[in-house]
Amino acid sequence: MTGWLVRPRRPVRAYSVLCWTAVGLFAAVLAAVAVTIGAESARAWAHAGLGFLWSGTWNPARDHYGGGLLVVGTVVTTGCAMLLAVPIGLGIAVYLAELSPRWLSAPVSAAIDLLAAVPSIVVGLWALLVVSPFFARDVEPTLARTPGLRSVFAGPAYGPGILLAAVVLTIMVLPTVVALSRNALQAVSGAEREAARALGATPWQVVRTAVLPAARPGIAGAVTLAVGRALGESIAVAMVIGNRPGLPRSLLQPGATLGSAIVNQFGEASPGLGESSVVALAAVLLALTVAVNAAGIGLLGRGGPPGRPAPGPPRRLAESPGAVGPAGAGPTGLVLLADPIDAATRSLPRRRWASRVMYNLCAACVIAGAAPLVALLYYTIARGHGALSLGFLTQAPRPAGIPGGGIATAISGSAKIVGLGLVMAVPVGLLSALFLYDRRGKAAGTIRFGADVLTGVPSIVLGIFAYGVLVRPFHHSSTVAAGFALAVLMVPIMIGGNEEALRAVPEDLFEAGLALGARRARVAGRIVVREALARLVTANLLAASRGVGETAPLLFTVAAPSAALTLLIFDRGPQAFASAQQTAWACALVLLAAVLALGATARAVAWRLTRHQR
Amino acid sequence: MTAVTLDDVSVTFGAHHAVRHVTLRLQRSRVTALIGPSGCGKTTVLRAINRMHEQSGAIVTGTVRLGDVDIYGPGIAAEHVRSRIGMVFQRPNPFPSMSIFDNTVAGLRLAGIRNKRLLREAAEQALHHAALWDVVKDRLDQPAIRLSGGQQQRLCIARALAVQPEVLLMDEPCSALDPIATAKVEDLISRLVPDVTVVLVTHNMFQATRVSHDVAVFLLDEDRVGELVEAGPIEKVFSSPADPRTRDYLSGHIG
Numbered sequence: 053m054t055g056w057l058v059r060p061r062r063p064v065r066a067y068s069v070l071c072w073t074a075v076g077l078f079a080a081v082l083a084a085v086a087v088t089i090g091a092e093s094a095r096a097w098a099h100a101g102l103g104f105l106w107s108g109t110w111n112p113a114r115d116h117y118g119g120g121l122l123v124v125g126t127v128v129t130t131g132c133a134m135l136l137a138v139p140i141g142l143g144i145a146v147y148l149a150e151l152s153p154r155w156l157s158a159p160v161s162a163a164i165d166l167l168a169a170v171p172s173i174v175v176g177l178w179a180l181l182v183v184s185p186f187f188a189r190d191v192e193p194t195l196a197r198t199p200g201l202r203s204v205f206a207g208p209a210y211g212p213g214i215l216l217a218a219v220v221l222t223i224m225v226l227p228t229v230v231a232l233s234r235n236a237l238q239a240v241s242g243a244e245r246e247a248a249r250a251l252g253a254t255p256w257q258v259v260r261t262a263v264l265p266a267a268r269p270g271i272a273g274a275v276t277l278a279v280g281r282a283l284g285e286s287i288a289v290a291m292v293i294g295n296r297p298g299l300p301r302s303l304l305q306p307g308a309t310l311g312s313a314i315v316n317q318f319g320e321a322s323p324g325l326g327e328s329s330v331v332a333l334a335a336v337l338l339a340l341t342v343a344v345n346a347a348g349i350g351l352l353g354r355g356g357p358p359g360r361p362a363p364g365p366p367r368r369l370a371e372s373p374g375a376v377g378p379a380g381a382g383p384t385g386l387v388l389l390a391d392p393i394d395a396a397t398r399s400l401p402r403r404r405w406a407s408r409v410m411y412n413l414c415a416a417c418v419i420a421g422a423a424p425l426v427a428l429l430y431y432t433i434a435r436g437h438g439a440l441s442l443g444f445l446t447q448a449p450r451p452a453g454i455p456g457g458g459i460a461t462a463i464s465g466s467a468k469i470v471g472l473g474l475v476m477a478v479p480v481g482l483l484s485a486l487f488l489y490d491r492r493g494k495a496a497g498t499i500r501f502g503a504d505v506l507t508g509v510p511s512i513v514l515g516i517f518a519y520g521v522l523v524r525p526f527h528h529s530s531t532v533a534a535g536f537a538l539a540v541l542m543v544p545i546m547i548g549g550n551e552e553a554l555r556a557v558p559e560d561l562f563e564a565g566l567a568l569g570a571r572r573a574r575v576a577g578r579i580v581v582r583e584a585l586a587r588l589v590t591a592n593l594l595a596a597s598r599g600v601g602e603t604a605p606l607l608f609t610v611a612a613p614s615a616a617l618t619l620l621i622f623d624r625g626p627q628a629f630a631s632a633q634q635t636a637w638a639c640a641l642v643l644l645a646a647v648l649a650l651g652a653t654a655r656a657v658a659w660r661l662t663r664h665q666r
Numbered sequence: 667m668t669a670v671t672l673d674d675v676s677v678t679f680g681a682h683h684a685v686r687h688v689t690l691r692l693q694r695s696r697v698t699a700l701i702g703p704s705g706c707g708k709t710t711v712l713r714a715i716n717r718m719h720e721q722s723g724a725i726v727t728g729t730v731r732l733g734d735v736d737i738y739g740p741g742i743a744a745e746h747v748r749s750r751i752g753m754v755f756q757r758p759n760p761f762p763s764m765s766i767f768d769n770t771v772a773g774l775r776l777a778g779i780r781n782k783r784l785l786r787e788a789a790e791q792a793l794h795h796a797a798l799w800d801v802v803k804d805r806l807d808q809p810a811i812r813l814s815g816g817q818q819q820r821l822c823i824a825r826a827l828a829v830q831p832e833v834l835l836m837d838e839p840c841s842a843l844d845p846i847a848t849a850k851v852e853d854l855i856s857r858l859v860p861d862v863t864v865v866l867v868t869h870n871m872f873q874a875t876r877v878s879h880d881v882a883v884f885l886l887d888e889d890r891v892g893e894l895v896e897a898g899p900i901e902k903v904f905s906s907p908a909d910p911r912t913r914d915y916l917s918g919h920i921g
Contacts, residue, residue: 154723243759247822250718251773251829252749261776265763396749396829399778404743 067577074483075499078547081540082502088520089335089513095325096332104332110297110313112322117329119310119336121297126309126340128300129214129289130282133221137282138275140222141229143417145271148230149237150259151411152418160418161234167425168227169651171601173618174640176288177625178428179220181435181633184211184292187219192304206302210294215303217293217312223424224285225278230421232277232352236270237263252396256407269351276348277508284341284510286311287603287622310337311604314512318608334516338509345508349501429644436641439634445642449614452624455631459639465531465615466643469606470599472535473542477599478592480539481546482581488547489554490576500551506544512604514540519608529611537605542595549591557583586661590654597650601643617643667694669833669863670715670751675728677710677719684710684724685892690882692833695860699874699900700867702884702915707892708867711884712835715865716751717744732833749777751833752826757842758818760810760825767806769821773829788828796824797854816847823854833863840873852877871916875900883912 096104100117107118144164148157192209195201205215240263248262264271286309294306295316308316310333321327447458484503488496518537523529557580565575581588603618610616613623617639625636668691676686685707692698700708713719714726717737730737737747752773760769770789771779779785789806793799798820802813810821819839826834836855840848855877858864868874874881881904882897896909907913 241759243755243757244761246718246753246755247759247761247825248772248776250716250748250753250755251776251825252745252747253776254745257776261772262761265761268763395774395779396777397746400743400746403776403778404745 067573071483071487071573074480075487075495077480078484078543079499079502081543082506084521085506085509085514085517085540086338088517089331089338092516092520093328093332093335095328099325100329100332104329105336108297108299110317112317112326115325117325117332119313119333121299122308122310122313122333123336124299125214125293125297125307126283126311126337129217129221129293129307129309130279132214132218132303133225133282134275134279136218136222137225137229137278140417140420141226141274141278142233142271143414144226144230144421145233145237146259146264147411147414147418149234150263151255151414160422163422163425164227164230165651166648167223167421168231169597169601169647170425170428171603171618171643171647172224172285172288173601173603173621174432174644175220175223175428176291177621177636177640178431179216179223179288179292180212180625181637182427182431183219184216187211187216196304204302205304207304209304210306212292212294212306213304214293214300214307217289217307217309218303220288220292221282221285224288225282226421228278228281229274232274233267233271236267236274239270240266254403254407256410257403259410273348273350273352276344276351280341280344280348280508283344284311284337284508284512286315286510286512287607290315291622291626310334310340311510311512314516315604315607318516331516331520334513338513341508341510341513342505345505346501348508349504432637432640432644435634436637436639439638440641444638449620449635452627452629452632452635457635459617459620459635459642461614462617462620462639463642465610466600466617466646468531469534469538469610469616470596472531473538473599474592474596476535476539477542477546477595481543481550481592481595482588484543484547485550485554486576486581488551489580490572500547503544503547506540507548510604511541511602512607515605515608518605523609529609531610531615533609534606534616537609538599538602541602541605542599545595545598546592549595550588553584553587553591554580556587586657590658590661593650593654593657597647597654600650601647617646668692669694669732670865671729671731672711672715673729673731675711675714675726675730677707677714678725678727679723683889683891685884685894688728688894690894690897692863692865693880694863696879697855697859697864697866697877698880698882699878700865700882700884701869701871701874702892702895703886704869705892706884706886708884709837710892711894712837712865712867713753715833715835716748716753718748718753720744749773749829750831751835752829752831753835754819754822754826754837754839756838758815758822760813760818760821762809762811764810765807766802766810766813766821769810770824770828772825777829789824792824792828793821795827795858796820797850797857798824814847816843816850819843819847819851820854823851827858827862831862833865834858836864836866838867838869840868840870848873875904883907883909883915885911885915 096117100107104118105123106120108121109116109118110121144160148160152160188209188211192205192215195205196209244262244266245258248258253261289309290312293308293312295308295312296306297308297313298305300307314330314333314337318327318330321330444458445463446460448461449459450457484499488500515537518533518540522533522536554576561583562575562580565579566572601618603622606616606619610619613619621636621639621643624632627633670692672688672690675688677684688711700712702708710719710724715730719726726738732747732750735742761772764772767789770792771785774785774788790799793802798817801817810818813821840851843851852873855864855866866878878900880898881900883895883903884892885895887893896903896907896912903912904916907916
């Protein structure tokens with residue numbers, strides 16, 4: 053009998069082919085993004101040359117296109133946002149990882165996750181309708197009167213402007229800074245904390261001496277990825293920055309960024325050079341964010357302490373057993389030069405005071421981070437719930453300014469687009485992750501890096517990409533194109549999440565499968581996927597919730613604003629009619645509920661999993 | 667002369683008793699070994715002596731006195747206690763981001779000492795004291811983690827000594843080291859007294875015999891909670907234990 057030697061070849065080959073196909077598709081999309089953006093913007097580059105990067109005029113009437121002022125606007129806005137987000141985010145991360153009482157750490161972390169889940173369009177709506185009037189009336193005049201700040205905050209207080217955009221960006225990148233720096237802080241080994249503590253360090257001294265230095269690469273990576281996110285955020289910024297390119301002389305003046313200009317110019321750009329020039333803006337944005345994100349990924353990859361050399365004494369030196377100290381030393385070499393204990397005692401009140409101050413500063417950061425979240429949730433619920441009724445949810449929208457009507461088409465449209473996106477993204481995401489799970493070679497590394505980089509590509513760029521490959525060639529917008537744009541956005545998130553889920557399965561289960569005589573691919577496909585199922589579902593749900601809240605990819609792929617929730621908010625929010633704003637708030641509430649429901653489901657699945665494992 | 671007095675000390679983690687009713691005097695300028703099987707609360711008691719357990723949510727009852735000061739008393743800062751009672755851990759834990767020199771004076775810098783000459787001299791002394799000076803004097807600004815495991819542990823001892831504590835707690839300081847490095851650290855421990863009072867947790871009876879003057883034996887009681895069974899000079903406890911459980915334990919290990 054040799055039957056047992058026969059291997060089940062066919063299913064394995066099919067599986068392998070599927071994986072390769074998925075990865076090939078993903079790689080093709082990755083390449084296509086670069087090629088499409090490059091090809092579509094070629095005409096603009098040919099027309100303006102590299103001068104496009106620094107020429108400041110954007111005048112479609114005279115065919116003069118330059119992105120210089122937009123690059124400046126993007127850098128200034130992002131810079132201001134980071135000035136706010138880095139200290140506040142680091143304060144929150146230190147508080148969560150080091151200083152907070154244990155019972156408080158979980159709810160604060162949950163709040164940060166919640167903030168990360170809020171769609172940027174909702175933040176934009178809230179900033180435009182709530183924060184902007186408040187800034188124009190109270191905050192900006194106060195800043196303009198404050199001595200020392202006067203030159204930075206000069207000019208009339210409009211509300212919308214660079215400052216407001218920076219605040220919005222701060223809110224949007226804060227979760228990134230917090231979550232990634234907290235991970236970096238928590239990865240520092242307990243041994244180093246204990247070492248500092250055993251030397252008599254105060255809680256803050258433990259953080260400063262033992263934790264922050266060791267976490268520095270991780271924190272640098274967190275900040276870099278946050279910069280990448282801030283550079284690429286377009287929709288919320290477009291709603292609040294005022295959209296007037298100019299050299300920023302005051303933070304109160306309106307400005308424009310690459311992202312906000314794409315949002316505003318693409319729809320009305322003339323075919324040909326005009327359109328190509330907007331795509332050139334997207335190309336600049338793409339290059340900028342890819343460079344920044346690649347740097348961030350590199351920094352995060354290097355996280356942790358510098359490499360430990362191989363153990364064992366590198367060289368043996370004769371060590372005098374009775375090492376005698378310097379002249380005047382006692383029998384064991386210990387002389388009281390100064391009295392360190394005395395110094396420690398004398399400085400202790402000051403050190404404890406400093407520790408206390410830092411603790412309170414970090415706690416203040418938590419409040420500063422939580423306040424916008426609370427305000428945002430409050431206003432969305434308070435202003436949105438009034439319009440909600442069964443009729444509102446089931447009737448088609450009426451044109452802006454005409455009261456009545458509902459948001460039925462927007463809900464069904466959003467559902468269709470996201471559903472289509474999921475149908476395209478889920479198989480590719482899962483199979484690509486399986487491909488990565490079992491391969492450690494260069495190909496896997498490249499794909500993983502590509503997924504990480506694509507995760508950081510601004511969604512507005514992906515929207516332009518989908519427009520270039522699926523809308524313009526067929527001469528009309530379509531749900532398929534929108535779904536495709538969302539799929540491109542979700543796939544890299546899914547690949548990352550899925551691979552993490554697969555890796556969370558204990559290695560010995562994989563080996564147990566191998567020991568049963570199954571092939572690696574088969575074990576990965578059958579045993580590991582089954583064990584990781586709950587985590588896989590969680591990862592895909594979280595990716596879906598990102599997709600639901602996206603606006604930018606739909607902007608150029610969907611025909612009418614009434615065909616998606618996020619677009620309806622973007623269309624109605626800035627209008628002056630109360631009924632239009634009410635519709636926007638109601639959409640925001642529905643959207644927020646959908647995103648939170650997806651997130652909560654994901655977490656419930658994960659929670660069930662851990663309970664089951666216990 | 668008593669350096670540290672433990673009076674009816676119990677440590678609980680939530681509802682779980684780790685060790686209870688420990689009454690023990692640690693003699694000044696001597697090495698006291700805490701021995702016993704794993705899980706019997708040796709390390710827990712050790713960490714109660716410099717209040718390292720507060721961070722992990724343990725509750726310590728009873729009194730621990732350094733000299734005649736209750737270290738858990740009102741107005742006594744944990745940081746203050748720890749600068750008088752130093753600690754060396756199981757695994758060498760130099761700060762990876764710091765040089766050898768910076769590691770050695772980390773405790774002094776934490777105490778607010780900035781004078782460069784003073785730090786330099788203190789570092790040299792502490793490294794001499796830890797028998798590490800000759801090895802590292804030419805590369806003080808290299809990262810501490812370039813040192814071998816045994817050298818790292820001696821650096822950690824130097825770091826603790828630089829603060830000039832009265833008591834040094836050592837939690838199985840050789841368990842992560844090879845035999846040669848272990849011998850060097852043991853040699854070092856013997857030479858720390860009389861300047862410093864050493865409390866050493868070890869599960870190695872031979873090590874206890876080699877380096878310590880006094881010994882305290884911990885075992886699990888019938889509720890599987892750690893308790894102190896017997897304490898005294900090591901020759902006496904090892905040759906004629908007063909408690910039959912000590913005898914059983916010792917004969918199981920070294921008989």
